[in-house]
Amino acid sequence: MAQPRHVAVIMDGNGRWAQSRRHNRFWGHIRGAKAAKTIIEHAAQSNLECLSLFAFSKENWARPAQEVNLLMKLLVKQLYKETKTLMQNNIRFYCIGEKEILPQEVQVAVNKTEMATRANTGMKLIFAISYSGHTDIINATKKVAEKVKAGELQPQDINDEVIASHLMTAAFPDPDLIIRTSGEERVSNFYLWQAAYSEFCFINTLWPDFTANDFDQALEKFGKKERRFGQTSEQIVKTIQTDKHRIVLNH
Ligand code: IPE
Ligand code: IPE
Ligand code: MG
Helix, strand or coil, rough: CCCEEEEEEEEECCHEEEEEEHHHHEEHHHHHHHHHHHHHHHHHHHHCCCCEEEEEHHHHHCHHHHHHHHHHHHHHHHHHHHHHHHHHHEEEEEEEEEEECCCCCHHHHHHHHHHHCCCCCEEEEEEEEEEHHHHHHHHHHHHHHHHHHCCCCCCCHHHHHHHCCCCCCCCCCCCCEEEEEEEEEEEEECCCCCCCCCCCCEECCCCCHHHHHHHHHHHHHHHHHCCCCCCCEEECCCEEHHHHHHHHHCC
């Protein structure tokens, strides 16, 4: 069965999880952080190459200040607390998003975690914090425009690879699978460019209830899909058969 190289998760539904239990929304975020830890460890132990977690969108800054502040504090606390989990599992941590607008203490915690894990060679964990797909594309466009202006690049040479290599995700393959919890079926300005050929898995479970088993089920569903990338089913089957034939011949 085909295995994804990169799985991205839109961790949604913390607020509803708490509110349905007559708790403050923040309680949902605390439980959501626990679910994130479980999934991170499970994905690393399953030998996944890249795991992206959408933790805070650029649009989330518009939430009530108290919720934003508490989320930022929770993020800092978790990063310091879980560095040892990252080390034990050989996970390399990356943060993408508009880092410069994060509170100073978040920037410090993010930088320290990136530095502490930089020699780890296992799963790449990409935390999207204050991330916006539009902003990512706009910033890439600005960098490309600067190169054109400086004469380093000709406009006719701008192609998919050029744009992709200027995005915040330049170092990672595009996500093969994007999972969104909580029943919402939208992308909410996450990976727009990168999701061109991602498979989507929308599940009704609220994020704090999401388990390693749910993750495995999403991967199993992914494994059964035929990814055609614009080609016909017959072409895909033929390519797979040719590849299998090649493997047999090479042995
Ligand atoms: C996702 O849960 C976490 C963040 C966006 C930070 P929500 O807080 O969006 O939970 P719901 O969607 O309101 O239930
Ligand atoms: C998307 O969830 C962002 C994260 C999960 C971090 P939201 O709850 O912010 O998305 P909308 O507003 O329902 O689209
Ligand atoms: Mg939400």
